[in-house]
Each structure stands twice: as structure tokens, then as C-alpha cells.
Amino acid sequence: MADPFFTPVSGFDLPRFAGVPTFMRLPHVDFDHPRINDVEIGIIGAPWDGGTTNRPGPRHGPRQLRDYSTMIRAQNGASGIRPFEARNCADMGDVPPNPADLMDSLERMSAFYTRVREAGIKPLTAGGDHLCSLPILRGLAAEPLGMIHFDSHTDLFHSYFDGQMYTHGTPFRRAVEEGLLDPKRVVQIGIRGTMYDAEDRDFAKAEGIRIIPIEEYFKRGIPDVMAEAREIVGAAPTYVSYDIDFVDPSFAPGTGTPEIGGPNSFEAVEVVRQLTGVDIVGADLVEVSPPFDQSGGTAWLGASIMFELLCMMV
Amino acid sequence: MADPFFTPVSGFDLPRFAGVPTFMRLPHVDFDHPRINDVEIGIIGAPWDGGTTNRPGPRHGPRQLRDYSTMIRAQNGASGIRPFEARNCADMGDVPPNPADLMDSLERMSAFYTRVREAGIKPLTAGGDHLCSLPILRGLAAEPLGMIHFDSHTDLFHSYFDGQMYTHGTPFRRAVEEGLLDPKRVVQIGIRGTMYDAEDRDFAKAEGIRIIPIEEYFKRGIPDVMAEAREIVGAAPTYVSYDIDFVDPSFAPGTGTPEIGGPNSFEAVEVVRQLTGVDIVGADLVEVSPPFDQSGGTAWLGASIMFELLCMMV
Amino acid sequence: MADPFFTPVSGFDLPRFAGVPTFMRLPHVDFDHPRINDVEIGIIGAPWDGGTTNRPGPRHGPRQLRDYSTMIRAQNGASGIRPFEARNCADMGDVPPNPADLMDSLERMSAFYTRVREAGIKPLTAGGDHLCSLPILRGLAAEPLGMIHFDSHTDLFHSYFDGQMYTHGTPFRRAVEEGLLDPKRVVQIGIRGTMYDAEDRDFAKAEGIRIIPIEEYFKRGIPDVMAEAREIVGAAPTYVSYDIDFVDPSFAPGTGTPEIGGPNSFEAVEVVRQLTGVDIVGADLVEVSPPFDQSGGTAWLGASIMFELLCMMV
Amino acid sequence: MADPFFTPVSGFDLPRFAGVPTFMRLPHVDFDHPRINDVEIGIIGAPWDGGTTNRPGPRHGPRQLRDYSTMIRAQNGASGIRPFEARNCADMGDVPPNPADLMDSLERMSAFYTRVREAGIKPLTAGGDHLCSLPILRGLAAEPLGMIHFDSHTDLFHSYFDGQMYTHGTPFRRAVEEGLLDPKRVVQIGIRGTMYDAEDRDFAKAEGIRIIPIEEYFKRGIPDVMAEAREIVGAAPTYVSYDIDFVDPSFAPGTGTPEIGGPNSFEAVEVVRQLTGVDIVGADLVEVSPPFDQSGGTAWLGASIMFELLCMMV
Amino acid sequence: MADPFFTPVSGFDLPRFAGVPTFMRLPHVDFDHPRINDVEIGIIGAPWDGGTTNRPGPRHGPRQLRDYSTMIRAQNGASGIRPFEARNCADMGDVPPNPADLMDSLERMSAFYTRVREAGIKPLTAGGDHLCSLPILRGLAAEPLGMIHFDSHTDLFHSYFDGQMYTHGTPFRRAVEEGLLDPKRVVQIGIRGTMYDAEDRDFAKAEGIRIIPIEEYFKRGIPDVMAEAREIVGAAPTYVSYDIDFVDPSFAPGTGTPEIGGPNSFEAVEVVRQLTGVDIVGADLVEVSPPFDQSGGTAWLGASIMFELLCMMV
């Protein structure tokens, strides 16, 4: 049983639309808070989208995800897990970015996550664009990590715009090059959409990264695909990175680079439920772009995915 | 063949966007109308959402459902049923609610439905929030009824907010307690989402209510699930209550308490088509909240479901 | 100079879209917080709309107002006032309502505001529908207060729906009857729109409440009208109640009962700036209904008005 | 005092969001209805936009105007006029158009309005695009009429697209040519926006039509402009045609050919209030295009203008 | 390898949101352009919706499809096809319609497509409503063509509105009557929704047109259904007509006559991928109506379908 301080506000007591919105109605405990040392899992916002090459907006993701996460209740209906009783969870606030300087933002974020790791806190991050995953990995990866990556894109490109090395299309290329990820223990699921060329796939093949395209995913089914994914990452420390554009844009329109023909919302959470046994050292849910879905449907799906990730982390 | 008076206006004669919008372009026949005694099936609006604990709006449901129902044509494309020729159907207008007094609204509604039952009319109701089903059942249930209930929530909770017994999360708890429903003949299909606790499930188990969670629903498939549902309610009088949040929020975003991971729109009508043989004494489609889907997509799905319910009632 | 603890986060340090959104980025200090005794002005959310007779939604007002209020900076550009340096201001969270019980909600709110008054804190409230003003006045009015009321409606009706005494169209009738307001010191500005009948105006006339219709407002101009308003309330304690539907619906579409032909957004704040010298014991900004303006423009205007009210309260 | 049959439903009795939506909650009395002979003013929908050269949608205008008109109450707040007590008013339903045949639609409409005139009913029409005014005039004009025309365009062009004589840019050119309008008694107010060429202005000048551009309108003010307008049409029978794009698009975005820089919503109704003394034989409010403003703000303004027109017709 | 002149702009060089938007970022080459003789496949807009009987808007389809098609990259992710290297593709601009004259528009379009055929260019058209397919067929069909038709409606009706022969519900009735289509080589896939009557189905049966209703489609699966479709059209010249309302409205809300219960977005492109071996002489994607989906999701799906059609045409 978790410390009562870390119990979220219940919708039976205070309606879900009321109150200052923190992630899942948890207490707001930042590094200056007296209870910071008791936090076991920290939910963190990374409100930055400076690596976006197409439609912007994920900088607004954490706030809308907080808002919609107030509709989350205490217990997972499918598995029965009650994560807030299993671990001390808290909303740790947002990493402070510099919206006008990419390199400075990367440094601010990696410094923050280094501190998170040193505090012994497991982070669950709400992005932000996918380039955020790079500084998070810089902060967390004491050794090369495995990764289960849900996405419609590989994000393994070398560069854009005549030499631009850091965009939301390149984070995992950099992470492999920097030794943050062990490519042999990386699997990318749901890849689809039109391609520039095969440069990213060639890199994956050369490094041993396993790509499961959407056609294979649909053909084999979730249990089979996820069994392979678990096998690839094995028992060693693993990061889970979830780009909301993994899901079909009808279910998640609020994102910058949608690709049609993806999984539905049931599958969106089912793949996470099959992460049992994976040693998750951190996870993120990125690329929720509120300006492209002011109705909040994408954020509600995103918050639901974050809750499932949390249930796998406890 | 139905009375020509009760024939809906055809889109071949008057474009579907034209004319005063009644349900399915039927004549508007309220209790003061000279033809009221010839009505066999009455479509009724219940524009009230006073039992809503989260996001409001279903009070606007009947109007938007009327608007979109003008796109319904004469014949069911799948089954060939032509309901308006099989029975005299009419738009009976709206139950007059009191938006600022919950108990007064419940009384107004139960009085109205008592009168409907006494007039020998089968009601098909467009809600309103799910608490509307309670006064409808009070009006209709001369004896305990069976119920097939499509929803993502059980609506079987005891109370909210420190003792509030009447909300859209409690109607069927009250209905069982009041003897309006025979719990052994109640089945709830599609239940999912995060939970406060298991208090509602415990009540269901104790009373013999059958809950079919979404995971079981997807695993077994519609024919198998609906065969069990028909068996549970048997040949005795049965009510059908359809909460639009049964359907996945991508298909029905306009609702107050969406839960991701639900059925798609084909399944949304397919489950209704499998109600053949059930003795339906009344049905409702509730929780359509236009302010959360001003595009009308939810209302169009809701109107389509209402048409399928109507085809099962004739 | 205010206590540094009460300094809002600056957009120069943390971008305005980042962080847990509190009112104007102030610290969140509720009654359980160790610094509660140092709060001088408390910004409070009243997320309740149970008195709404038409389109609902103001229960969502406080959250969206918090969100948009993060775009407020430290200094009033017109007057130079820096309110956060003049007084210790804090976000005191939300009053806990009961969405399904009107009378219970009124009691919860009056109890909360009694506590606020007893703590010596001046409240600035973000509604909620206009019925919220009644329990606020019950909590604050140790003696009959004066009131400057910006609105398109008088909210002075006797009752609705065959005897319903408490709706958002009746709060000030009740407040006068209960002796919370001194009708001779009440002025209502901006009244317009179609009328049911003149029952509210007759009451106003009989009691001595001054109504300034929009036609008179436009003819005389703001300085003249506001001079009269200041004279009416005089030097004694006064409440300011601001219904966002005072403003034209093009500037504030997100409200339940819009009336066209109102003031623009410059006038919306200019009328507040002319409250100099009024002894304001509390103020509210009500009827912001996010479901009817998901773009947030109404909330941005509402937050701007709240900031102007705050500048008049310090 | 009007016949009680013709009294609109009050929002004090039935909430404004409830019930089958007719114009201003009046009874629906079409030509087949037993009370048709008692109708004095008929509100009619003309759901047709076949003359639209740019963005379509006014075919959906009548339905949305009906919906929003249910927020109209019994009495004009500014003038005190209670139109429903002064005359028997009814919703006469919609003219049946042929969406795929322009000439057939014109004939259907002129036949309908001829019948309206012969029945001694004064029509207030909700369009439809502005070409609808031509068949209305064909039905109503027993003799050449005067016209007060609020618009941002003259609609006096000769033809489009290489010889197309009937579009929403040509109705009044045709009406003058056909002797339906007396050009010496026609005034057009609010004209603005970029121009193709001066061909329409040359025609106006040659025929004696008075054009008051928006710059002159703002400079002289409403009282002066409307005094001239009343003088131009004099005491003889006059038609009032109101294109919603007269109003600035910020107040009325839902229209097909918006021109920035127009009057605000207060002026939008004020110009109508100054029609006192004009012998109005019919009026219309056209070019409300719901697909371009699903929020309904344009329709609410349009319904408010229709109410003001009605008050001038009684 | 295609001529470099016909290479689309890459998102690696110029961000996808930049530049004048042509279809798939191809060069704009109309009949007056010096390179017109080198064009092999022309992508053409048909911005006309004069045959629409319900909700309008497809006249705006080509522009929004151009906009979203700039997110298409060079290579098909599923098949590896690089169409722009296989054939010289170009954006040929729009057919000039007459929005106010149906018959004139049909003539303008058939003349345009005759010219396209005579120039030896294969057209891929972005509609426009479905009546556009008739003049396209008039231009292309030197002999009776086969057709694979994806839709929720048969568009085989005789007439509307008391004798109107040309609407978007009649094009293929006319095409069969005019000998443009060989009914024995026509297959319609995905048919569903409520029906007026069976007049269209009777015509299909009498002529030998094969209709595959949605229930059969879901039951048999795509490979089986498409194998039959390929067999029906055989090796002779075939046209492919794709109405976006084939897809479920949750995935494609921006259309005028949505029918719930359709295929998802993965299936939407999968059916096209199974057209291998068909001799496609032209194709269209029609009924994308931007005013009913200003978010652009429907257009993004439509552009993705157009790319798949293009890959089948090269």
C-alpha cells in the first residue's frame, strides 16, 4: 500500500473536472518539494517540439495530457492493477525547455533526467516531440538500453535539410551512435507510410534493429508480435518509447506526422498490456499535438496509454 | 402497410436538409394531437442531463439526433426491414424536464412514460444522460423487466459525492433495488475503462447481473455474445438501453465519459441486429453530448443505432 | 513588495505553455497549506453549473481559465499596476461541488466562502454559472453589500419551470430577499436581449436597483456610466459580479446564454479599470463555458478580465 | 392580442433546448394545415444555394436558424414590441427546392411565394443564398417594389462564367430588368470589399440605385444613413433583403463570401430598428452558411436579426 | 527513371508545409505548358459539386487534397513502388466548372477529358462530387469500360426530385445507358446504409452489375473480394472510381452522405493495393468535402488513397 500522501483525488469525492490538473490527480512534487525523496515513479512533462520538421504543437502536449488524465481512475479495468497503491507516484512538473534553441533544450533535458535517475526515480514522460527521447536516454542510460518502440516511423534517419543532425526523425540514430541503445535489443513496431528512401531501414539492418512493419503486425497479431518484442529486449533494462502516431490518425488526429492505416484504440493499449516481464527503466508517450485536435480525443487516448505504461512500470 | 399519415418524408421528394426536423422525418404527434391513438411506436426525446457527474451536454442530444436522423431512409439496407410500413411510428416530442431540479425531473419523466405505457405505445427514447433510463423504467415496468445494456460502464454504483444516490452512474442500482429490473435477466455488454473500485461489480455478482467486459466481447465475437444475451433475457419483456459510450470514442466522441478501446461503428449496429426474437418493450439511446462533437458524427451514429433499434421493435 | 513565495512564474524563465497550470502561475495554496495564513487575495474556482437553464458547461470554466491565465504577465500595461507585488495572491483551488444536487452545492459553496471571509482573504472567483454568486454572497456578506454587476441579463427573476427558485436567472432576486445585497446600492450594466416579460425589471424598480441597458451604455459612454456606478455603490463594501455574456458573443462565444449586440473586448476591460476607489470585498467572473468555445478565446478574455479585477482589488 | 394558438412556447415552461425546433418556437402551419388561413406573418425557409459561385452551404441555413431561434423570447428588449401578440405568426416550413437544377428551383420558389401572397400572408424568409430573393420578388411583386438592401455586395452583376445570368451575384440586376424592383426606390447599404470591375456600379448609377459604401456608412452614422434609406423607399411597398455578410465576418463567419471591415452585431440589429414607418411587404435574411460556422454564432445573430425584422413587420 | 523535371520536391530539402501546394509536390503542367507532351499521368482537380443532393462541399476537395498531398513522400512503404520514377507525373490543374449550371459543367468536363485522352495522358482525378465521374467517362471511354467502384452507395438511381436525371446518385445509371460502361464488367464494393427502395439494385441485377454489400465484404475479407473484382473486370480497359464515403465516416467525416459501418483506413488503402494486374485507364477519388472536416483528416486519407491509385497506374 502506497503512502496516503501519494493517493490521487477520487472522482467520487471531487468531480473530475474540478481542481488544479496534475497528472492523474497525483500530488505535484518537484525537486524542491519535501517529499521528493519518497517518489518512486515520477510523471514528467517535456513541453518541447523544437525537433519537429512538419506540423508543430507537441510543446502543448503535457498540459492537455494532464487535463485529460484527470479522467483516469484508481484501477486498471482489464488487469486489476492499482498502480497508485503499488508505488509512490507523483507529478514532477515539466522540464524547462528553451523553445528557441535546440541544443540548449537538449542539454536542459539531459541534465534533468540525469538528476531523476540519480534520485532513484523511474520517469514516465509526456512529450513533447520525439527528439525529447534522445536527452531522456542520455540521462537514463548508464549502460546501453534495450527499447520497445511503438511508432509509424523509424526515426532512424541520418539528417535533414542539408546536414541537420537533430530532428524528431533522427533521435534513435543518434542514440545508437552514442551507445545509449543496444541496437540488437531494439524493436520498432507499427512502421508504415510513404518513405523518402530506404536509408533508415538500411541503417537498422546494418545495426541489427528489428523493424516490424504494420502489414506484418496485422498479419501476425498482437500476442505473437509482442512475444517477439519481449524476447528481443530480454531481461535487461529497457526503455519504452511510444509515439502517438503509432495509432491510426482517426483515433489520434492530434499529431504532427500522421500516417493512415494504423492500429485502433483497443490495440493501442493492448500492446502495452503485453509488456509483462519487461524491466522498464523509463517510458514516454510523445507527439501529442493539441493544436491539431482541440477536442482532446488524442490526449484522452494518450493519457489512457500513459496509465497502461504506468501499470507496467509498477 | 402503415397508415400513409405516418409515412416519413422521402429524400427523393424533399432534400434531406429541408423541412422542420423531426425524428426520421416522421409526423410530430404529441399527446394533444388527434392521431395520438394511432401511434404504435413513439420516438421521444429526453433532453435532460442533471445526473451527469463529469462533462455535461446530453440535454442537447434529442435536437441533434433529430437533425441527423433526417438522413435516415425508408429501408434497412442489411435486413430489408421497412419499419415505417410495419408500424405507425411518430415523433412524440420531448419530455419536459426541469434542468435545475433532479428529483422534479425524475418525477416528470416517470409520469410521462407511465402515460406512454397506458396509451399502449412502445417508446424509443433519445437521451439525455443515463439517469433518464430510471424514470423510463419506472413508467414502463409493470413487472420486473429484463435488460440488454450496451455501455462501457455498469452504472451500478451505490452513490457519489458523499451520499448522492441519483447520478448517471447509479440508475440500474436503483432500478434493481426498486424491482424495476430482474437482475437475473440483465446483461451488460462492453464494460471497460479504469475503475474506482469493484463495488459495482460486487453488487452485480451478488444480484446475478451478467457483465461481459470488452475483452471477452472481442475474444468471443458478436454472434456468440449476443446469443448469450438473448438467452439471458429470454422471451419475457425486455428493455434495451444503449449508452453511446459503448462505442469507441473515435466513432462517438460526443459523449461525457468516453472510454477508449471500444467497438467500431459496424459492430455498433451489428449488436442491435442480433436482437431478433427479443420482446422489446422499450429502448433508449443515451449520452449523446453535442457540445463535445459539434460536427454531428456522434449524432449520425446515434441516429443510425436508433433506426436499428426501431427495426428490432417492429 | 510581496513575499517571494507568492511571485508567479515568469514567461522569461519557463515558457508559458509549461508547468502545472494554476491561476496566473501563482502558487497553489489551499486551506491545508502551511502558507494559507499569508494569503491576502485568493483566486478560487467554482466549477459548478447546476443552475443553468439553457446550455451547460461553466463547470469546466475554472480549468480553462487557469490554462489561459498562464499567458498573463506581471504588470498591467495600461495602469502600470503590479498586483502580485502589492498583495500576496494565491490559487486556492476549487470549491468542491455536488454536480447532481443543487441545494447541497449551494451549501458547500457558502460554507467555503464563509471560511474564506473568516480567514481574512479577499476572494476572486472563476465560475461556474451565475447562481454561484449567491452562495458566495452568503459567505461574504456580513452586512448588505453594494454590487456592480456586468451582464446582459438582470438575473432577478422570481422562478422558472413552475416554481424553481434557484437557477442562474434568479441569484440576485434571492440575494436581495435574503438581505445580502442592499438594492439601493446595486447597479446592473449592459442589460439587453429579448425578454420573457418585465417581471424582473418591475422588481428592480420596486427595490431601487439601477439597470443601465446596453442602449444607454453605448449612448453615454463608459466614463459617464462608470461614474454613476461608482456613485451608486459609494464607499461602502461592494461586490463585483461579471458575467462573461456582458461582452458581445463574437468576443466571448463560450457561454450558455449569449446575447448579440454587446461591448467589445477593449470595453470589456475598460469598464473594470474604472472601478478605482470602489471598496471591493470580492469579485467573480462567471459563465465561461469551454464546450462552446474549445478554441479558448473566451477563456483568454475571461482571464484578462480577472487580471483587471485583481488590479482593482489590490 | 394574437390567437393563443399562435403563441410560442416559453423558455419558462419548456427549456429552450427542448422540443421540435420551429422558427421562434411558433406552431408549424403549412398550406395543408387547418389554421393556415389565420396566419398573418409566415416565417419560411428557403434551403437552396444553387446560385452560389464561391463557398456553398446556405441550403443548411434554415435548419440552423430554426435551431438557434429557439433562444428568442417574447419581447424586444429595446423597443418593448411583442410581435407574437401583435400578429398571428407561424413557421410555414420550407420551400421545396431542386438542388441539382437552378431553373427548376427558381420556378418552385416563385410559385410558392405567389401562393403566399395570394393567401394574404407576409413572408419573412430564412435563406438560402441571395439568388433566392429573385423568385421571392417574382412571387410578391404585384407592382415594382422599393428595397432596402443590407449587404457587402451589390449583387447587380450582369453575368458570370461566360454568360451565366443567374447566380447569387446577379439577382437584383434581373429583378430590375424584370420590373420587380423600382430602381429609384432601391438603396444598398454596407457595400465593400475588393471589386472585379465597376460594371455593377455603372448599372446602379444608370438606373438610379443608391449605393452607400461602408466608408460612407461609418462616417455618417446609422441614424443619418437610415433616414436617407427611409426617404428613398418612401411610403410605398418595400422589400427588405438582408445578406448576413453585411455584418463583419468576425460576427458572422458562417457565410460564403465574407468581406472584412463591416458593422458589428449591435449595428446589425440597430439598422433594422430604424426601419420604422417603412411599409414592409416581405423580408429575408440570407447567406447563413452553417458548414462555415458549426458553432452556430452566425445563426444566432441571424435569428436575432430575423426577430428584429419581424418586429418591424408587425 | 523519370525525367528530373517531373521529380517532386522532397521534404528533406523543403519542409512539407512550404511552397505552392501542387498535387504531391509535382510540377504544375497545364495544356499551355511547354512540357505537356511529356506528361504520362496527369493529376487533375474537378472542383465541382453541382450534382450534390445533400450536404455540399466537394468543390473545395481538390484544393485541400493538394494541400495534404504535400505530406506524400517518394516511395510506397508497403510495395516499394516509386511512382514518380516510373512515369512522368504532373499536376495538370483544375477543370474549369460553372458552379451555377449543371449541364454546362458536364460539357466543360467531358471536353477537358476528351483532350486528356487525346493527349495520351492517363488521368487521376480529385473530385468533386460523384457526378464528375460521368463526364470523365464520356471523355475517356472510346469503348465501353469496366469499372471497379468503391462506395457505400450504388449511384445507380434513375432520377431525383420529380425527374432530375443528373445528380451524384445517378452517374453510373447514365453511364451504362450511354454505353460508357460495360455493366457485365462493373463491380461495386462496400454498399451499405439505409435505402429509399430497391430500384437501383433492380437495375444492377437486370444489367449484370455485381454489387458486394459491406456485410459480404467483411465476411469474405479483402483478398477474396478483390480477387473476384479483378476477375470481373478482366484484362480489358478499366476505370477505378473511389468515393471517400466507402470508408467509415470516423476515418473520413468530410463527406456529404456518410454511412456508418464502413472499412477502416488500413482497408481503405489495402483494397487499392490489390488492383495489381488491372488495366487502369483512369481513376478518381471523389466526394471529399472539406467544410465538413476542416481538420483535414479526410483529405489526408484521400491523398493517401490517391497515391495508392497512382502506384497501381504506373
Added chain:
Amino acid sequence: MADPFFTPVSGFDLPRFAGVPTFMRLPHVDFDHPRINDVEIGIIGAPWDGGTTNRPGPRHGPRQLRDYSTMIRAQNGASGIRPFEARNCADMGDVPPNPADLMDSLERMSAFYTRVREAGIKPLTAGGDHLCSLPILRGLAAEPLGMIHFDSHTDLFHSYFDGQMYTHGTPFRRAVEEGLLDPKRVVQIGIRGTMYDAEDRDFAKAEGIRIIPIEEYFKRGIPDVMAEAREIVGAAPTYVSYDIDFVDPSFAPGTGTPEIGGPNSFEAVEVVRQLTGVDIVGADLVEVSPPFDQSGGTAWLGASIMFELLCMMV
């Protein structure tokens, strides 16, 4: 009379929704085009928003401005100016930015505008965020320029986020420091909203930049204010920079940093019409952010302002 090649497509010939959308339907003539040497005024898109500190989106501005600018016709209705006959105008396409590198983007832009200046072309730019004005000035300012600047912010700040010198809040501070602007000949009109501190105003005062706050603007009126503005810049070369947030957000919601209480849309163009006699060497309209106004109203206003600027440049 301009060269016929440079005549825009007329809406009388091709409907305004048809065709590839270029600025004002002008020919697309980039630096590689054979007619580039005949261009006198080039309309250029700057699709970049990397300097944005709050809500992003102006990178999408040029495309939506192009789209809505197709509703512009040939002649200014107020002044009678026909700009396309007075000068050879063309759409020169977009400056290629690097969305992920601020400094690289600044260099790309200044290089582009240097080339524009050297080609003897006067540029009218559609932004983009306000930082775009800095590289434009670097390209254009052969000598220190005067500037008339419409905005709600001064954009004169020193730095953000602990030393960030280049954001959309700093361009004119940099431009003065770099000698691109002569501060004595700079006037800023419409300044308003809450302030961080007075650091920007102090700089203005020290340098001699004239700031006209909104209160003064409303008090003095446009003719008086603009007379002073013309006097300040005098007869020497002057740049005009127009931030759409100068206008009230009700008229221009699609922008990142709205400030309520601004001018309406009539004033938005009237201020431009009073630039007669100013020697304009270039102009821009920036900060139109389509994701925050998908309805396009802001872009339509922006395109109308651009047309007025163009009329002042010929």
C-alpha cells in the same frame, strides 16, 4: 498597364475555389523562372516560426494565406487602385527554412532577401513569426530604414530564457543594434497587454523609438495617429511590419500571442490605407497561425491586409 502575363485569374472566369492556389492568383515566378526579371513586386512566403516562445504555427501561415488570398479581386473597393495593372506582381514562392535550426534559418532568409533586393524586386512577405522580419531587414537594409510597425508587442526585448538573443520578441532590438533600422524613424502602433517589465520601453525611450499604446490610439483616432506615423518616417525608405496580433483576437484568433482589446477589422485595413506617401521598400504580414484558427478567418483578414499593403506599394 501591367504585362498580361502578370494578370491574376479572375473569379468571373475560374471560380475562386479552383486552381493551384498562388498569392492572389498571380503567376508563380521563382528565381529560376524565365520571367523573373520582369517582376516588380514579389509576394514571398516565409514559412518559419522557430523564434516563437509561446504557441507555434506561423510556419503554416503562407499556405493558408495563399488559399484565402484567392478571394481577392482586381480592384480596391475603397480607393479604386488596381495594383496588378500598376506593377508586375508575382508569387515568388517560399524562402526555404530549416525548422530545426534557428541560426541556419536566419542565414537562409537573409541570403534570399539580399537576392530579392539585388534583383530590384520589392518584397511583400507573408510570415512566419516576427523573427522573420530580422533577416528580411538584413537583406533589404542597404542603409538604416524607417519602420511603421503595427503590433500589440514592441518586440524590443533584450533576451529570453537566460540569454536567448533571437526570438520573436527581440527582432527589432537586434535590428536597431545592427544598424538596420534608424530608431528615430521607427513608430510602433497598438502596443498593449500585460508586461513582464519595462525593459523594452526603456530601450525604446533611450533610442528614440516612438511607441503609441492602444489607449492613445483609440483616443486620438486613426487619422491623427497615422499622420504622426507618416511624419516620423518621413520621405526616406521605410519598411512596414504588420503583426496580425495588432488586431483584436476576436477578428484574428489564429495567432500565438493574442492580446485582447485591439482594433477591429475595419481599422485593420484603414491604418494601411493611410500610408499614402510613404516610400515603402518592403512590407510583411506575420504571425498568422493556422492551427489556432482552422476556420481561416484570420488568414482571410491577413490576405485582405496584404492586398492593402500591396496597394500602398504600387
